[in-house]
Amino acid sequence: MAADRKTVIDALSTILDPAVGKDIWTLGMVRALSVDGASVRFVLEVDPDRSKAFEAVRMAAEQAVLALPGIETVSAVMTAHSSRPPPPDLQTGRQAESRGPARIPGVERILAIASGKGGVGKSTVAANLAVALAAAGRRVGLLDADVYGPSQPRMLGVSGRPASPDGKIILPLRNHGVTLMSIGLMVREDEAVVWRGPMLMGALQQMMNQVQWGGLDVLIVDLPPGTGDVQMTLTQKAEVNGAIVVSTPQDIALIDARKALNMFQKMNTPVAGLIENMSTHVCSRCGHEEPVFGHGGVRSEAERLSLPLLAEIPLHVDIRRASDGGAPVVVSSPGSAQARVFRDLAESLVGQGLA
Ligand code: ADP
Numbered sequence: 001m002a003a004d005r006k007t008v009i010d011a012l013s014t015i016l017d018p019a020v021g022k023d024i025w026t027l028g029m030v031r032a033l034s035v036d037g038a039s040v041r042f043v044l045e046v047d048p049d050r051s052k053a054f055e056a057v058r059m060a061a062e063q064a065v066l067a068l069p070g071i072e073t074v075s076a077v078m079t080a081h082s083s084r085p086p087p088p089d090l091q092t093g094r095q096a097e098s099r100g101p102a103r104i105p106g107v108e109r110i111l112a113i114a115s116g117k118g119g120v121g122k123s124t125v126a127a128n129l130a131v132a133l134a135a136a137g138r139r140v141g142l143l144d145a146d147v148y149g150p151s152q153p154r155m156l157g158v159s160g161r162p163a164s165p166d167g168k169i170i171l172p173l174r175n176h177g178v179t180l181m182s183i184g185l186m187v188r189e190d191e192a193v194v195w196r197g198p199m200l201m202g203a204l205q206q207m208m209n210q211v212q213w214g215g216l217d218v219l220i221v222d223l224p225p226g227t228g229d230v231q232m233t234l235t236q237k238a239e240v241n242g243a244i245v246v247s248t249p250q251d252i253a254l255i256d257a258r259k260a261l262n263m264f265q266k267m268n269t270p271v272a273g274l275i276e277n278m279s280t281h282v283c284s285r286c287g288h289e290e291p292v293f294g295h296g297g298v299r300s301e302a303e304r305l306s307l308p309l310l311a312e313i314p315l316h317v318d319i320r321r322a323s324d325g326g327a328p329v330v331v332s333s334p335g336s337a338q339a340r341v342f343r344d345l346a347e348s349l350v351g352q353g354l355a
Contacts, residue, residue, distance in 0.1 A: 002070035005035045011064040012042075015057060019050070024061060028101050031079075031236075032266050038072040040065050045079055045236075054078060101239045104208050107141070107216045109241040111272070111355060112234060114264070116256025118149070118225040121277035122246045124319060125342075126222040127155040128328045132339075132346035133218060133355050134177030135330065140355075141172070141179040141219040143207055145230050147200060150184025152222055157326025161185050162211075170211045176331050181211045201233040208238055218355040226256070227263040235267035242272030242354045244310060249276055249297030257298075261305065272354055273308035274298050275345070278315040282337075289314070311345040314338065 003011075012033075013025040024030055024044065031043040044061065046054045055078070062076040104110070113129070115122040123146065130142040144152035153159065158173040162185055165171070172181040183203050213219065221240075224230050234240060243264045247257040257274070264271050276298035280289045292315060302309040313319075316338050322329035330339045349355035 002037050003035070003040075003065075003068040005033070007068055008033065008035050008040055008065055008071075011068055012061055015061045015064055017054075017057065024057065028239075028268060030061075031268060033268070034266065038070055039075075040071055040073070041075045041077075043077050043079055051078060101235075101237060103239055104213065104219065107213055107219045109218045109354065110221060110238055111218055111349070112221045112223055112231075112240050112243045112269070113246060114223045114231065114243055114260050115225050115246045116227075116258070116260045117253060120225075120246055120248045120253055121313070122225065123151045123155060123222050124323050124328075125244075125246050125275055125277060125313065126220055127152060127323060128319075128330045128339075128342040129346055129349075129355075130178045130220050131156075131176045131328050132330045132342045133220075133350070135334075135343070136346055136350060138217045138346075138350065138355060139215055140177065141181070141213050141216045143211075143219060143221045144180070144182035144184060145204060145207070145221050145234065146224040147183045147203070147230065148224060150182040152180055152182050153185065154326060155323045155328060156180055168210060170206070172211050172213065176327065179213060179216070181207055181213075183207060200229045201237075204230060204233050205237060220355075227259055231260075231263060232267070235264070235269045240269045242349075243269050244272050244275060246275045246277050247298050247301075248278045249291070249294045251297065254297055254301050257301070261307075271307055272349070272352070273310040274302045274305075275310050276312045279312040281315040284317045310348065311341055313341050 009025055012030055013023045015024050017024055017027055020027065029045050031045050033042040044058050058076050058078050062074045065071055065074045113122055113126040126142060130140050134140045142152055144150045156175050156178060158175045158180055162173055162181060163171045172179045174180065186203060221234060245257050245260050247253045261271060278293055280295050281292045282289050299309050318333060319329050319338050322332040329336060330342045333339055
């Protein structure tokens with residue numbers, strides 16, 4: 001029988017980086033691990049200055065996996081992560097410094113909110129979660145990384161562009177107790193569509209390193225839908241403590257959600273759980289509940305994948321109205337059942353040490 005992913009990870013966890021004395025799995029050097037029957041592939045991301053010395057480690061890692069029962073082929077590729085030229089600084093045109101996964105100074109944790117496709121309510125969840133955490137006394141930042149359709153400034157009711165007094169530090173905006181920055185505010189809308197990987201990467205790195213976030217218990221990142229450059233860059237460059245995938249119950253949304261989950265797994269990013277949005281429709285007049293898109297699809301998906309189902313959020317017109325009005329439902333109707341769902345979600349994430 002072929003070895004499973006966990007056995008492969010255990011084998012990789014025995015291989016030490018001699019310079020640090022810690023194993024390569026714990027150090028996050030193993031990327032894009034794929035275990036496909038008898039064949040295993042992974043990438044070792046190494047500091048370019050050490051790539052020669054690391055060849056012995058790469059071979060040892062390959063051998064350790066090859067020694068597992070049922071494994072016939074192993075391919076371990078080494079990449080020096082600054083082998084590509086780093087992206088230019090948007091303002092100065094100078095090359096920005098390139099780094100591996102790193103912590104943002106002052107930011108305790110990063111929670112990424114993702115979805116397989118657009119329109120499932122990812123940004124609505126991110127906004128309500130952010131204000132619910134702020135209301136619970138957490139220091140919260142929200143990074144709107146959806147370069148193509150930034151919606152957080154509208155949802156959180158902030159307008160204007162962020163200031164940069166010295167051309168280096170970027171001063172974020174703030175409302176409802178949440179510190180907000182949106183990549184979309186840095187780009188002209190008509191230019192966003194032509195942005196390519198390196199430019200997005202540069203912008204995201206600026207958001208992480210040049211925005212004056214201040215001390216934060218948690219930075220929530222509202223990712224663009226799908227599995228593109230922004231997701232890859234974030235998980236490569238920052239230590240993401242948990243990813244949450246939002247989906248509606250329909251089959252088609254779930255197929256895309258699976259792709260997003262696979263990506264996080266490949267990038268070694270822990271998945272905190274799934275959220276079902278637009279779970280059932282609650283009539284604002286009579287309170288009657290109807291499962292417009294079916295109900296429970298995300299719950300069974302979460303069970304299948306042994307992942308927690310973190311919340312089931314109803315489809316309710318007040319949720320949309322509140323977001324459109326610049327004060328998420330948690331702020332505009334704090335006593336409502338809809339607000340309760342988001343507060344419970346916030347509480348459970350705090351309880352798990354994720355926010
Ligand atoms: P995404 O970020 O996934 O593209 P949005 O959060 O922008 O999705 O949501 C898309 C639209 O659906 C918005 O108009 C939003 O107000 C609305 N919406 C999202 N979730 C709900 C909900 N639970 N009830 C009612 N409207 C919702």
